[in-house]
Amino acid sequence: MQRLARLTLIFAILFAVFIIAPAFNSDRFILYPLMKSGDAIDHLTPLVLIPLYWLLFQIHPHYPPSQKQILLFLIFAVLWIQGQGMHLVANSIGHLIAANSSSGVKQLTYFYDEILSHYIWHVGLVGLSALLIYRQWQNPFFKQSSGLKLETAAGIIHGFVYFIDIVESATTILGVPFAVGVVLFTLVWGRQYGKQIKPRGFSQSSIVEVPTGLLGHLRQQPILAFFFVSYSIACLFFLGWGIYWGGLPEFSKVGIID
Numbered sequence: 001m002q003r004l005a006r007l008t009l010i011f012a013i014l015f016a017v018f019i020i021a022p023a024f025n026s027d028r029f030i031l032y033p034l035m036k037s038g039d040a041i042d043h044l045t046p047l048v049l050i051p052l053y054w055l056l057f058q059i060h061p062h063y064p065p066s067q068k069q070i071l072l073f074l075i076f077a078v079l080w081i082q083g084q085g086m087h088l089v090a091n092s093i094g095h096l097i098a099a100n101s102s103s104g105v106k107q108l109t110y111f112y113d114e115i116l117s118h119y120i121w122h123v124g125l126v127g128l129s130a131l132l133i134y135r136q137w138q139n140p141f142f143k144q145s146s147g148l149k150l151e152t153a154a155g156i157i158h159g160f161v162y163f164i165d166i167v168e169s170a171t172t173i174l175g176v177p178f179a180v181g182v183v184l185f186t187l188v189w190g191r192q193y194g195k196q197i198k199p200r201g202f203s204q205s206s207i208v209e210v211p212t213g214l215l216g217h218l219r220q221q222p223i224l225a226f227f228f229v230s231y232s233i234a235c236l237f238f239l240g241w242g243i244y245w246g247g248l249p250e251f252s253k254v255g256i257i258d
Contacts, residue, residue, distance in 0.1 A: 001141045001222055004056070005150040008226040011052045012154035016161045018045040023257065039092045046081045053077065053128050056223060063139035069131065076127035083121025086112055118169040126178045129227060133182065136223035137189075145219040155229025162230060163237035164251070172248045176238050179231040186228040190214030 022038030022045075029035040057065065057073055065073070090113035097106045166175030190213065218225040242248050251257045 001144045001146055001220075004059070005146055005148075005222045007052070007055055008154040008222060009150045009157075011049075011056060012158040012161075012226075012230075014048055014052065016157055018042070018048060019161055019165055034096065035092060036095065039088060042084075042088045045088075046084055050077055050081065053080075053132070056132050057128075057135060059135050059139050059223070060141070063135075065135065069135065072131055073128070076124045076131060078124070079120055080124030080128060083117050083119070083124055087117035087121060090117060114170070118171050119174065122166070122169065122171045122174055126174065129178075129182070132223050133227055136221045140217070140220040141222075142220065146222050146225070148219060148222075148225055151218075151222050151225040152229050155226050156233055158226070159230040159233025160237065163234045163241070166234070167238075167241065167248055168250050168252065168257075170250055172238070176235075176248070179234045179238070182227055182231045183235055186218075186224065187214065190217045 018041070022036075022042040025036065025038035025041060027037050029037050029040045031040075054073070054077075057069075059065075090109050094106075094109045094113050097103075097109060162175070162179070166172055166179075169175075218228065238248065245254065
């Protein structure tokens with residue numbers, strides 16, 4: 001359990017680095033000046049983050065994933081990588097096209113960069129998140145309890161970055177309902193009364209009491225706790241941003257970033 005708690009914090013920090021850092025490294029890449037330094041950094045994004053998704057997906061050696069779950073992980077990971085790679089390349093090429101150009105190349109590059117890649121990428125992102133939540137929900141750590149400090153810190157970081165990513169990518173129609181859905185699911189399911197069950201991986205005589213209340217559930221499920229905090233924070237930012245602007249405009253559209 002503590003390994004997973006630490007892993008959520010590592011994941012949240014590296015997710016923040018690789019999602020945000022490319023946008024703030026706009027100088028030319030010294031080894032190939034047609035690229036920006038941010039593009040070079042972004043090439044490493046799936047190489048770092050997808051293995052971390054996989055480690056979180058494993059949960060514990062006693063709870064191996066089924067073939068169906070592994071297949072779903074591969075599908076969502078491929079979508080994540082395809083969308084991220086499409087965005088990286090189209091965005092990099094788009095920097096070289098004149099802003100006042102009306103050519104078909106500019107229009108197609110914009111479509112790949114700002115629309116198609118974002119939705120493919122974020123379908124993979126929410127799909128992986130949903131799969132990790134489901135795996136943890138099905139495989140809580142009975143007879144163990146987490147203090148939730150690492151998961152909470154990780155959730156705050158990831159929630160803020162998720163908010164930035166969804167708003168700037170203009171995929172709020174996908175990202176906002178998913179975040180709200182995760183929060184509502186956790187709140188409703190967390191209100192279940194305790195009950196006695198025989199968990200997977202235990203002997204026939206091993207009967208344990210499922211904890212009562214939201215906090216009790218989250219203490220046994222570090223990944224669910226991480227995503228619950230993350231999407232709760234994201235929802236608060238979505239709400240505040242929406243109230244302030246009367247909608248959910250991209251940061252670039254309101255002049256906060258170029």
